[in-house]
Amino acid sequence: MFRSLTEPTGRLVTVSLDGRSVELPEGDNLAVALLRAGHGPFRTTPAKAAPRQPYCMMGVCFECLAEIDGVPNRQTCQERVVPGQSIRRQDGARSTGSAAAPAPAARGTP
Amino acid sequence: MTAGTAPQVAADGETVDLAIVGAGPAGMAAAIRAAELGLAVVVFDDQPAPGGQIYRNVAHPPPLPRHVLGPDYHAGAALVARFLASGAEYRPSSVVWHVAEGSLSHTGPDGGGTLAARRILIATGAMERPFPVPGWTLPGVMTAGAAQIMLKASATVVDDAVFAGSGPLLYLVVAQYLRAGIRIRALLDTTPRGARRRALARLGSAWSGRTTLAKGLGLLAEIRRAGVTVHRHVADLAAVGTDRLDAVTWRSGSVRHRLDCATLFLHQGIVPNVNTAMAVGCSHRWDEGQLCWRPTLDAAGRSSVPGVMVAGDGGGIAGAVAAALSGEIAAIAAASDLGRIDGATRDRLLGPLESRRRRDMAVRPFLETLYRPADADRIPSRDETLVCRCEEVDRGTLADIVRRGCPGPNQIKAFSRCGMGPCQGRLCGHTVTELFADLTGRSPDEVGHYRIRMPIKPVTLGDIAGP
Numbered sequence: 001m002f003r004s005l006t007e008p009t010g011r012l013v014t015v016s017l018d019g020r021s022v023e024l025p026e027g028d029n030l031a032v033a034l035l036r037a038g039h040g041p042f043r044t045t046p047a048k049a050a051p052r053q054p055y056c057m058m059g060v061c062f063e064c065l066a067e068i069d070g071v072p073n074r075q076t077c078q079e080r081v082v083p084g085q086s087i088r089r090q091d092g093a094r095s096t097g098s099a100a101a102p103a104p105a106a107r108g109t110p
Numbered sequence: 111m112t113a114g115t116a117p118q119v120a121a122d123g124e125t126v127d128l129a130i131v132g133a134g135p136a137g138m139a140a141a142i143r144a145a146e147l148g149l150a151v152v153v154f155d156d157q158p159a160p161g162g163q164i165y166r167n168v169a170h171p172p173p174l175p176r177h178v179l180g181p182d183y184h185a186g187a188a189l190v191a192r193f194l195a196s197g198a199e200y201r202p203s204s205v206v207w208h209v210a211e212g213s214l215s216h217t218g219p220d221g222g223g224t225l226a227a228r229r230i231l232i233a234t235g236a237m238e239r240p241f242p243v244p245g246w247t248l249p250g251v252m253t254a255g256a257a258q259i260m261l262k263a264s265a266t267v268v269d270d271a272v273f274a275g276s277g278p279l280l281y282l283v284v285a286q287y288l289r290a291g292i293r294i295r296a297l298l299d300t301t302p303r304g305a306r307r308r309a310l311a312r313l314g315s316a317w318s319g320r321t322t323l324a325k326g327l328g329l330l331a332e333i334r335r336a337g338v339t340v341h342r343h344v345a346d347l348a349a350v351g352t353d354r355l356d357a358v359t360w361r362s363g364s365v366r367h368r369l370d371c372a373t374l375f376l377h378q379g380i381v382p383n384v385n386t387a388m389a390v391g392c393s394h395r396w397d398e399g400q401l402c403w404r405p406t407l408d409a410a411g412r413s414s415v416p417g418v419m420v421a422g423d424g425g426g427i428a429g430a431v432a433a434a435l436s437g438e439i440a441a442i443a444a445a446s447d448l449g450r451i452d453g454a455t456r457d458r459l460l461g462p463l464e465s466r467r468r469r470d471m472a473v474r475p476f477l478e479t480l481y482r483p484a485d486a487d488r489i490p491s492r493d494e495t496l497v498c499r500c501e502e503v504d505r506g507t508l509a510d511i512v513r514r515g516c517p518g519p520n521q522i523k524a525f526s527r528c529g530m531g532p533c534q535g536r537l538c539g540h541t542v543t544e545l546f547a548d549l550t551g552r553s554p555d556e557v558g559h560y561r562i563r564m565p566i567k568p569v570t571l572g573d574i575a576g577p
Contacts, residue, residue, distance in 0.1 A: 001268065001269070002260070002266050002267070002268045003266065003267065003268070003269075004264060004265050004266050004267075005172070005174060005265040005266075005267060005290060006172050006173050006174065006265040009172070009173075028264055029260075029263045029264055032260050032263060032264040032266050033264070035260075035266070036264075036266060040249055040354070041249050041353075041354075045500075045502060047501055047502040047527075048502050050247065050502065051249050051353050051354065052247065052249060053249035053250065053252075053354075054252065054256065055247075055251065055252050055253060055256065055499075056237070056238065056252075056253050056255065056256055056537075057252070057253070057255070057256035057259040057260060058163055058237065058255065058256070058259060059156060059567075060237045060383065060533060060536045060537065061499065061533055061536070061537050062500065062531070062532040062533045063247075063499070065532070071570075073532065073568060078156060078157075078203075080158065
């Protein structure tokens, strides 16, 4: 079980994890915070639905993918904990005909 | 966001002198030197804070006693401070997904766009060498680098893990865990028998060699003193479990061992993270000493693509000190190529940096020999071992395709989807090249590597369409 050696530096904020409310430290690395919360698997693979968890923690392996605020295939190891964010497990391949993901607010058109 | 009180140099439509991809030691040192020489510099980095992997989070490290991560880590704080005060424009949490001659495209918290740049420096560093063993995709199996990142980023650890593999980073992370008081189940050392004897023959008289050797031996002594169970000459490593890791198995001599564990940290050295340089079209050669692809560069870091340079471990593994020196050298060369300094000034600045780099790199042949991963740990022989993690293509499938006459890595994609997942060949490229070479009797250079295409990282259609 992953655990922190120090008190969380950020204040605890509420996020939604597969529809459940979970408290995580604001600003913490999202993949690490999810591992500490016992979350797993992070996703199942498109090819054979095999369970996967973070492997490299530096953005090269793409094992820690999750849907964040409706946008699929986000690398949780490259993201931070944001109050109110919604994280969902990705199961298997994405089905065609699913609703297009809304553009993330941070990248809104001017 | 700008570093310190730096001016906004990259207004829309403006051309910057030097765009740098990556804010590790090479990227930061290049930015500092280029800014000193009067160049307009922009640095993109995918992390939220500068430092790369080696100095990750070093400006705001977790409140652990300083000896846990050690002096080599904390030494990075000074470089980060100089970088943030350098006047170079710094764009954290930004992904550069396209690089071409004279421009690059990026996305980030402030939106994205395309930036024109007279010179581009790729300083994307290294990644851990793939470690394709049975079960390496199971939840609970991670890299030793990942363990260290969790420690640096969030002071997060896991008890009773097994560490397996070889190389300086593996022993360093184990030592850091021990200094933090974390229980370790075992260290399984895959360094082949006789490696130390072969390496000592290559040590020569390099002073840096002696200090590096002393550091390495110190780490091993520290691990032994802590009473960690160490198994040496470990072969045939496998991770066992159904939905997650239950145990690790291996062979020592003719005896098979099994150890129950919930976490396994793997590591067998690092290789250049070549995806950006390959996507740009920089020519690469296979380095038989380092067992990896590296871009073909001149002494200053100029690649085969005009205006595109590479510095740091992305150009060949040399460590953080040499990376910073190569970043400075590239920045001076860029300033000279752009006509900002004359040849005499360039040579006066380069001389001492080049000799320091030579001295620092004198130890590399020793390290490369000592920590050369065994062939069996790089080139899987068991058919069930997954080579491509993303698309779940195993060694047996690839061997069968090769037997049927598949000519190379690019065709193997079409036959099997190997290398076509989201990681874009990062976690299988080196394995596929070496496996192909092994099965066909050709050299890795003849086999070649996947053709890497843009985008360098997956982005949305909205990102590509632009604002």
